[in-house]
Amino acid sequence: MSSIIELNGVSKSFGGVKANADISMKVEKGGITGLIGPNGSGKTTLFNSIVGYHPIDKGSIKFEGQEISKMLVPEIARLGLLRTFQTTRIYGAMNCVQNMLISLPHRKMSLMDALKRNTREDYERAEHLLEFVGLYEKRNLRSGSLSFGQQKLLEFAMALMNEPTVLLLDEPTAGINPTLINGLIDRLKRANSEFGITLLIIEHNMRVIMNMADTVYCLAHGEMLASGKPEDIQDDPRVIDAYLGAH
Amino acid sequence: MNKALLYIAIIAFTIVAPFLFPAYNTQLATLWLMIIVALSWDMTGGQMGYNSLGNIFFYGTGMYVAAVVTIGLVYNVGEYTAASGGGIYEWTPTQYYTGLALSLIAAGLFCSLCAIIIGYLTFGLRGPYFAIGTLGVAIAAGELVSNWDWVGGGQGISMPSPPGDFENFKFLIYFLYAATGVALFMFCKWLYSTRFGAAINAIRDDEEKAEAMGIHTLRYKLVAWAMSAFFVGVAGAISAFQLIHFEPLETAYQTINLGIFMVVCVLLGGKGTLWGPVIGAIMFHVFKELTWNYFLGWQWVALGALIVVVVVYFQDGLMGWLATKKPEWFGETIEEKPVEAAQ
Numbered sequence: 001m002s003s004i005i006e007l008n009g010v011s012k013s014f015g016g017v018k019a020n021a022d023i024s025m026k027v028e029k030g031g032i033t034g035l036i037g038p039n040g041s042g043k044t045t046l047f048n049s050i051v052g053y054h055p056i057d058k059g060s061i062k063f064e065g066q067e068i069s070k071m072l073v074p075e076i077a078r079l080g081l082l083r084t085f086q087t088t089r090i091y092g093a094m095n096c097v098q099n100m101l102i103s104l105p106h107r108k109m110s111l112m113d114a115l116k117r118n119t120r121e122d123y124e125r126a127e128h129l130l131e132f133v134g135l136y137e138k139r140n141l142r143s144g145s146l147s148f149g150q151q152k153l154l155e156f157a158m159a160l161m162n163e164p165t166v167l168l169l170d171e172p173t174a175g176i177n178p179t180l181i182n183g184l185i186d187r188l189k190r191a192n193s194e195f196g197i198t199l200l201i202i203e204h205n206m207r208v209i210m211n212m213a214d215t216v217y218c219l220a221h222g223e224m225l226a227s228g229k230p231e232d233i234q235d236d237p238r239v240i241d242a243y244l245g246a247h
Numbered sequence: 248m249n250k251a252l253l254y255i256a257i258i259a260f261t262i263v264a265p266f267l268f269p270a271y272n273t274q275l276a277t278l279w280l281m282i283i284v285a286l287s288w289d290m291t292g293g294q295m296g297y298n299s300l301g302n303i304f305f306y307g308t309g310m311y312v313a314a315v316v317t318i319g320l321v322y323n324v325g326e327y328t329a330a331s332g333g334g335i336y337e338w339t340p341t342q343y344y345t346g347l348a349l350s351l352i353a354a355g356l357f358c359s360l361c362a363i364i365i366g367y368l369t370f371g372l373r374g375p376y377f378a379i380g381t382l383g384v385a386i387a388a389g390e391l392v393s394n395w396d397w398v399g400g401g402q403g404i405s406m407p408s409p410p411g412d413f414e415n416f417k418f419l420i421y422f423l424y425a426a427t428g429v430a431l432f433m434f435c436k437w438l439y440s441t442r443f444g445a446a447i448n449a450i451r452d453d454e455e456k457a458e459a460m461g462i463h464t465l466r467y468k469l470v471a472w473a474m475s476a477f478f479v480g481v482a483g484a485i486s487a488f489q490l491i492h493f494e495p496l497e498t499a500y501q502t503i504n505l506g507i508f509m510v511v512c513v514l515l516g517g518k519g520t521l522w523g524p525v526i527g528a529i530m531f532h533v534f535k536e537l538t539w540n541y542f543l544g545w546q547w548v549a550l551g552a553l554i555v556v557v558v559v560y561f562q563d564g565l566m567g568w569l570a571t572k573k574p575e576w577f578g579e580t581i582e583e584k585p586v587e588a589a590q
Contacts, residue, residue, distance in 0.1 A: 051459070077461035089459075091452040102449045104442060107461040111470065114443040142574075162460055 004029040004166055004198055005050065005081075010059035010069075012042075012049055019045040021222045022059070027166065032192050032199045034213030034230070036206070038242055042222040043202045044086060047168055051083045052076045063166070078107035080165035084172070086202075088151045092144025096135055096154055099143050100126035103158040126161065133157040133187060149176040153184070160191055166198040167191070173205050185211055210234060218242065261429065265421045272417045276489065278532045279424035283482045284505060285512035285524035286431050290475040292510065293518035294439065295468065296451030297370070301381025303506030304388050305476040307499030308361060309354035309483025311392065314404045316353045317346030317488075328399040340410040350484045351423075358480025359473040366469045373454075382502065389500030403494025406487055420489045427485065431478045436521055438474070447471050451519070508535075511550075514557050517566025526565055 003026035012020040019042045027033045037043050049056045052073045061069040068076050091099050101118050130136050133153040138146060143154055152172065159167055172188065173181050185208055191197050203209040209216060210230040217227045220242040226233055233239055265272045284306065291297045318324050321342050327334075338346070369380045393401040409416040438444050446467050449457040458464050483499075493499055500506075508531065516527020538549040561568055570577050 073455075074458045074461065074464060077459050078463075080461075082461070083459060085456075085459075089453055089456040091449055091456070093452055094448065098445065098448075101442070102445045102457075102462075103460055105461065106442070106446060106463060109442070111443075111466070114446065114467075115438075115441050117441050118445075158460070 002029050003027060004064055005200070006060075006062040007046075007050070008060045008062075010046070010049060010061060011057045012045055012054070013057060018222045020049065020056075023219070023222075023224050024059075025217050025224065025227065027198060027200050028215065030192075030196060030198055031214045032189070032201065032212050034209040034216040035200065035202045035219065036204070036209055036216060036233075036239075037219035037225070041219040041242075043219055044170060045222075046219070047083060047170055047202065050076075051081060051168065080107070080163075081168070082159055082162055082164035082166070083168040084155050084159055084170060086170040086174070088148065088155045090143050090151050090155050090158065092142065094143060095141055096130055096139040096143050096146075097123070097126050099154060099158055100130060100161050103161040105161075105163050108163075129157045129160050130154075132160070132190075134183065149180060152176060156184075156187070156191075160195060160197070163195075164197060166200065169199060169201045171202055171204060173203065173208050181205070181208060188212060206234070258429070261425050265418055269414075272421055274532075274536065276417070276421040276424050278529065279421070279428045280482055280486065281508065281512055281528040281532050282428045282525050283424065283431055283478055284509040285516070285528040286428075286435055287475040287478040287482075288509045289513045289518060289520075289524045290435065290438075291468075291472050293513055293520070293523070294444065294451065295447040295471050296454075297468065297472075298374075298378045298510070299381040299472075300378045300502070300506065300510065301365075301383070301385040302475070302479055302509060303500055303502050304365070304381070304385040305358040305361065305479035306483040306486070306505060307385070307388065307392070307495065307501075308358055309480035310487040310493055310499045311398055311404070312354040312357045312480065313350035313484035313487040314406055315398065316350045317343075317406060318404075320346050320349070325397050328397065328404060331402065336407070338407040338410070343407055343410050346407075347488060350487070351481050354480040354484035355477040356480075358476040358483075362472040362476035363469050366472045370465060370468050382506075385500055385502050385506060389496050389502070392500065393495040399494075401494065401496070403492060403498070405492045406490075408491060409488070420485060423485045423488075424482070427478065427481050432521075432525065434474075434478075439521060443467065443470075448519075511554055511557070513564070514554075514562075515564055517564030517568075517570075520564075520566040520570075523564050523566040530565070 005027035007023055007025045010020055010023045023046060035043050035046070048054055050061055052068065052071050052075070056069050059069070060067055063079060063081055068079070091102060101122060104122060106114060127136065127139065130139050133156060135150060135153055135157065138150065143151065146154065152175065156172065173184055176184060188199065189212060192199050201209065201213065213230055215227065216230050216233045218225045218233055218239050225242055226236045226239050264275055268275070284302065288299070288302050291299055315324055318327050321338060322336055327336060365384055369377060369384070372380045392398060398404055446457070446462050449462060450464055450468065454464060487493060490498065512527040512531045513524045514527065515530050516525065517523030534553060535550065538546040542549055557564070563571070
């Protein structure tokens with residue numbers, strides 16, 4: 001497997017706070033990569049750096065071999081590198097199907113294509129994906145009236161609708177009922193295997209991430225603490241110290 | 248089926264109304280003007296979330312484009328305005344109607360071009376800043392034009408008088424507005440059913456998310472505003488022929504009158520809906536004419552009170568109020584998957 005995202009020596013500070021210091025990591029194409037670390041360890045900052053929300057101070061970020069650290073959010077999104085938000089962002093005033101149809105990959109459309117109506121296939125795909133995340137029955141409801149967990153599922157379905165190459169998920173299971181989490185893990189895995197989408201996941205729930213990821217990176221205090229297979233990370237004393245506090 | 252009947256009834260009424268109520272011909276024409284500016288304001292204000300207070304710029308610019316095209320086809324515009332009506336300038340009917348037809352198209356296209364240029368400069372602004380920024384553009388344009396002697400400066404400019412009977416000319420104006428209004432309504436109905444329509448809704452609801460999903464936000468915003476400006480420009484051009492003489496600050500770039508009225512119409516009817524601006528324009532026009540007739544002297548107070556009541560109590564307008572009262576009318580239901588499809 002080759003790497004699709006490559007970070008080399010990425011640093012980012014906010015004033016005196018070093019959110020990320022000299023981070024290097026690789027996301028394997030077609031795989032599931034996990035990113036863990038205690039609160040405030042710089043995970044979301046790293047995500048934001050990758051998708052272009054803020055410029056980085058040092059280092060390089062490559063997507064499919066192309067340097068993207070100087071590019072803007074919409075430009076990066078149009079390359080097929082998509083992110084979901086820690087606090088979900090959906091279009092609350094619209095129903096679920098509309099939310100899905102808006103998420104069609106506009107980057108692949110010319111203006112003339114955009115001035116066409118959605119096709120029968122678009123609707124079918126939207127409904128199929130809503131069924132995939134278990135929201136089919138609620139498809140005609142205002143998405144803002146859904147519960148937080150359902151909104152997260154909707155946001156995930158919207159991301160799949162967009163046919164991304166890589167999907168960056170910021171805590172996909174946070175706020176979701178534990179009984180639904182197993183279903184979500186299964187769906188994430190299927191998105192990876194069936195749709196061939198490379199996943200990079202920030203997650204606090206160790207059971208979830210150890211269950212899914214091929215490779216796990218652990219951040220602490222803005223630095224890369226450890227990386228490797230889930231089993232190795234789980235037993236790494238430095239990781240345990242970072243989470244539980246070293247004595 | 249019922250919908251088709253409704254549309255046919257509306258079109259039929261549109262056609263016979265000026266003949267049934269010839270005394271109200273000008274009123275009905277103005278009503279169509281309100282519908283046009285309200286519908287086109289809603290394209291960006293309601294559907295895309297960019298509340299422009301400067302759409303009146305396109306109305307005024309449309310008027311001046313019409314004047315320059317119609318006069319310029321036959322005479323030298325600078326000499327014409329310098330003569331201030333002193334010279335003898337006449338148009339044959341053919342020249343007049345050629346000017347009229349070309350004016351409408353030229354005004355629309357020129358305003359679209361202006362929208363793209365102004366949009367490029369102002370679409371970085373969000374929310375109230377965009378509203379103030381565009382208002383500034385409209386006010387500045389009025390001041391600039393009133394100091395531009397080539398188009399008549401603060402005196403304004405006169406269009407040629409219409410050839411033939413003036414009563415017939417009123418019908419022509421009415422039907423020009425009505426045709427533009429119907430075309431705009433059908434255009435909006437089609438546009439909001441496309442992916443483009445959905446995308447501008449996405450920009451309204453969460454532009455950052457739309458960007459993160461790879462939607463070409465700036466491009467779509469420019470195109471939407473250019474479409475909206477086209478129709479306002481055409482309406483302005485028709486107004487130029489209707490009013491015959493107009494001046495820059497009170498008529499063409501009338502920010503505090505029509506510039507605000509179009510927003511109030513949309514607020515009354517319901518932002519971001521297809522029918523809202525139309526219903527709002529009718530409600531507003533009736534309200535305005537009633538107060539102007541029966542409460543003269545207090546009409547601005549009444550109008551102010553109406554705006555306050557709408558903004559405080561009915562922010563979503565009539566259609567929005569209906570949508571919260573009767574969500575099922577708008578298709579908001581829980582629907583189980585049909586059994587055969589689930590297998």
